[in-house]
Amino acid sequence: MTKENDALNSFQPVETAGIELDRRSFLTGMGATGLALAGGIKPALAQDMSLLKGSGDVVVCTWGGASTDAMKEVWFKPFSEVSGVNVSTASVPDIAKLEVMENVGNVEWDLLDAEGTQMELAMKKGLLQKIDYDLIFKIVPKQQIDPKVIKEYGVGSVGFSTVIAWNTTLFGKDGPKDWKEWADTTRFKGRRALYAQPRPSFEIALMAAGVPPEKIYPINIDDAFKALDELRPKINLWVEKTSQWGVLMQNGEVDLMGSSLSRTLDEKKRTGKIDFTFNQSIVEQDYWVIPKSAPGGANAQKLIAYALMAKGSLGFATKMPFSLANTSIYGGIPDDMKQQLPGYPENSARNLQIDQAWWVANADQVRLRWLDWMSKG
CATH class of the missing domain: 3.40.190.10 (Periplasmic binding protein-like II)
Structure with a gap:
């Protein structure tokens, strides 16, 4: 990551x-x-x-x-x-x-x-x-x-953390409280962005599909890609570098983010137009x-x-x-x-800790499938 x-x-x-x-x-x-x-x-x-x-x-x-x-x-x-x-x-x-x-x-x-x-x-x-x-x-x-x-x-x-963040000009303080709500395009209409890496996209997609955080690991890779297939049509932008988050938020290019806490917090303090929740935040x-x-x-x-x-x-x-x-x-x-x-x-108490041992054990298999999956996007 x-x-x-x-x-x-x-x-x-x-x-x-x-x-x-x-x-x-x-x-x-x-x-x-x-x-x-x-x-x-x-x-x-x-x-x-x-x-x-x-x-x-x-x-x-x-x-x-x-x-x-x-x-x-x-x-x-x-x-x-x-x-x-x-x-x-x-x-x-x-x-x-x-x-x-x-x-x-x-x-x-x-x-x-x-x-x-x-x-x-x-x-x-x-x-x-x-x-x-x-x-x-x-x-x-x-x-x-x-x-x-x-x-x-x-x-x-x-x-360091990835958090659920949103544009307060659209949703006020009542943004999505978990990844399942974040993925609800009926209740929360707006442009969505995620980090373009399998970690933590696997975890996000599974929680968006309704898997409780405590049951994420060990990840079933087939299930993770199935959840990503469901989520992909809702993602407007895959962010290649975390440094992009600040610019995207400042310019109002995205409304619902799975973004780094530091960039999110910086923008919240700078303009007040971004808010976030620690619920189901993902910590590495x-x-x-x-x-x-x-x-x-x-x-x-x-x-x-x-x-x-x-x-x-x-x-x-x-x-x-x-x-x-x-x-x-x-x-x-x-x-x-x-x-x-x-x-x-x-x-x-509300976060999900990355299982680093699982990711090391499965890194090669995940990497190949991820590159193939992204190429078909």
């Missing part, structure tokens, strides 16, 4: 009690520290920041754009100041390239912000080293981290992973531990509308901000 990480150029400030809190004042004022005290974010009692001390370098392979800018400000630069380790970035995560690096003995990356499917593939190929949870849990209390994103060879970095999880032969692997383990701390997680959440692994941050944030974070418990 093409990342939405480059999508949000201006995650707008939140407002509470009539006072605008911009990104920096939120962090340095009532942000990470103030909310930690007032909202229940508890620092690790046994924190030993000396464990993060080091030297040398760590190269982080990210997806670029606004997300990487936020990572640099909230995680990478402060980590360098605390640890003495120099952090630089490269792009973009590519498991085929990593495999070549490992085979020739010249691994250039120390840490990757990899999609879940990429992590699964890299694990199968033996390209990763285990995450040092002994170190992490000396810095971050284990109970703060979502257990669903604690894996042997990776730990959750961010999760990214993971911090370390190449097996990473020259700065020890430093990468330390950077992961630092990035999982509550303060930095809260700081990142003020900038980008992604899910974070440290769930302790959701106890003390303003109501307006809760409504735009997919990881907030009330929102996350």
Whole structure:
């Protein structure tokens, strides 16, 4: 799936009690520290920041754009100041390239912000080293981290979402509440657009056909294409890149979207002409992973531990509308901000998590059929 990480150029400030809190004042004022005290974010009692001390370098392979800018400000630069380790970035995560690096003995990356499917593939190929949870849990209390994103060879970095969105000039606040309603061309008349990839089009088509989210996996591929056949006549535009969503919404070219949360939220705040629901949103999880032969692997383990701390997680959440692994941050944030974070418990309870293992196991079969299916459109 093409990342939405480059999508949000201006995650707008939140407002509470009539006072605008911009990104920096939120962090340095009532942000990470103030909310930690007032909202229940508890620092690790046994924190030993000396464990993060080091030297040398760590190269982080990210997806670029606004997300990487936020990572640099909230995680990478402060980590360098605390640890003495120099952090630089490269792009973009590519498991085929990593495999070549490992085979020739010249691994250039120390840490990757990899999609879940990429992590699964890299694990199968033996390209990763285990995450040092002994170190992490000396810095971050284990109970703060979502257990669903604690894996042997990776730990959750961010999760990005596809949401049901609509044009409020046509439907007001009463847009479709699920994918079945979204596909109802009698009740909701308008131009529809979806992302032109099988993931998450499979999941969307099946839910539009009435399959409950909890029964999506394991996906029956024949059933998925049958559901797509039913849905295709209703789709006016297949979007090739997530960067197109903003332009399409701004120009009023589409009325009902299965779009990236970041672009949708940006347009909602900019004009108020777009709204969305977290119900049946589709979340794909990214993971911090370390190449097996990473020259700065020890430093990468330390950077992961630092990035999982509550303060930095809260700081990142003020900038980008992604899910974070440290769930302790959701106890003390303003109501307006809760409504735009997919990881907030009330929102996350309504989403569908991509089954990354299923997609890796079936990727080749799906890809061939998808290309054939799209060519007949």
